[in-house]
Amino acid sequence: MAWTVAFKELAQNWLFASKSIVKSTPVVGTLARNLKRKYKGRYDFSRIETENCINDDERLFRQIQNVLNFTKTSNSDYSAKQFAAAYHTININGREIPGQRNPSTRLASVPIDFRGKTVLDLGCNQGGMLHQIRSLVKWGVGVDYDPRMINAANRIKSVNASENIAFYIFDLQNDPLELIDDFMPDRKADVCFLLSVCMWLKNWQQVIDFAHSKSNSMLFETNGSPFQQDQQINYLKKKYSAISMLSETSDDDSVQKCRKLFYLTGPI
Numbered sequence: 387m388a389w390t391v392a393f394k395e396l397a398q399n400w401l402f403a404s405k406s407i408v409k410s411t412p413v414v415g416t417l418a419r420n421l422k423r424k425y426k427g428r429y430d431f432s433r434i435e436t437e438n439c440i441n442d443d444e445r446l447f448r449q450i451q452n453v454l455n456f457t458k459t460s461n462s463d464y465s466a467k468q469f470a471a472a473y474h475t476i477n478i479n480g481r482e483i484p485g486q487r488n489p490s491t492r493l494a495s496v497p498i499d500f501r502g503k504t505v506l507d508l509g510c511n512q513g514g515m516l517h518q519i520r521s522l523v524k525w526g527v528g529v530d531y532d533p534r535m536i537n538a539a540n541r542i543k544s545v546n547a548s549e550n551i552a553f554y555i556f557d558l559q560n561d562p563l564e565l566i567d568d569f570m571p572d573r574k575a576d577v578c579f580l581l582s583v584c585m586w587l588k589n590w591q592q593v594i595d596f597a598h599s600k601s602n603s604m605l606f607e608t609n610g611s612p613f614q615q616d617q618q619i620n621y622l623k624k625k626y627s628a629i630s631m632l633s634e635t636s637d638d639d640s641v642q643k644c645r646k647l648f649y650l651t652g653p654i
Contacts, residue, residue, distance in 0.1 A: 474514020489518035506575040509583035513539030529556035585610030627652035
């Protein structure tokens with residue numbers, strides 16, 4: 387028994403020391419993080435052949451599949467790799483390609499009538515939320531830092547002939563936020579989406595400030611650790627006068643259910 391306890395203590399001390407070395411040694415730490423990013427959940431893209439399809443509809447469907455599959459090669463830890471459409475469920479000419487999250491399910495509890503509304507989606511991924519409401523809104527603009535996501539969003543937009551929505555490559559953390567004004571048809575939007583984004587941004591407070599400056603109405607989903615999510619909620623309370631929790635868990639997501647969905651309105 388004493389030997390077992392001593393061995394456990396030795397193992398714990400070694401683990402703590404190895405973590406300290408990685409954190410305190412820039413070169414070792416960088417190499418470890420790069421290796422983790424490279425091999426954790428890595429997706430090997432393989433293009434589906436499109437030339438020998440039985441008809442043009444099938445060729446188009448395979449093209450969309452290829453574009454969506456390529457989004458799975460994102461360098462970030464991307465849990466949606468296992469789903470056919472990656473993050474958002476997508477409908478193409480009546481055929482559904484399932485994703486990690488279904489926009490229609492996410493919107494089911496949202497108390498917004500989108501008819502004639504204008505929407506700004508900050509961190510839009512493949513644009514699934516705007517694609518879902520494209521037949522209702524006056525206009526929608528989505529931005530995302532990853533060109534793979536924006537390519538997919540625009541290809542789907544083209545297939546659906548959705549001229550009232552637009553997607554742009556934009557880095558919320560490193561690009562000047564005021565440049566988003568130049569993507570918007572109007573000075574303000576009726577609603578801003580900021581969904582499961584903030585944990586990835588060092589400047590998340592500034593992004594919330596910007597969203598608040600563009601609209602007095604926001605659909606917001608927390609993400610990150612419980613501490614990070616509490617930080618996000620507390621900051622939102624400083625910006626908006628009315629906060630309604632629409633869902634305490636992200637039950638539409640089979641992979642991660644610990645996010646909260648809020649609808650916020652009004653200035654403080």
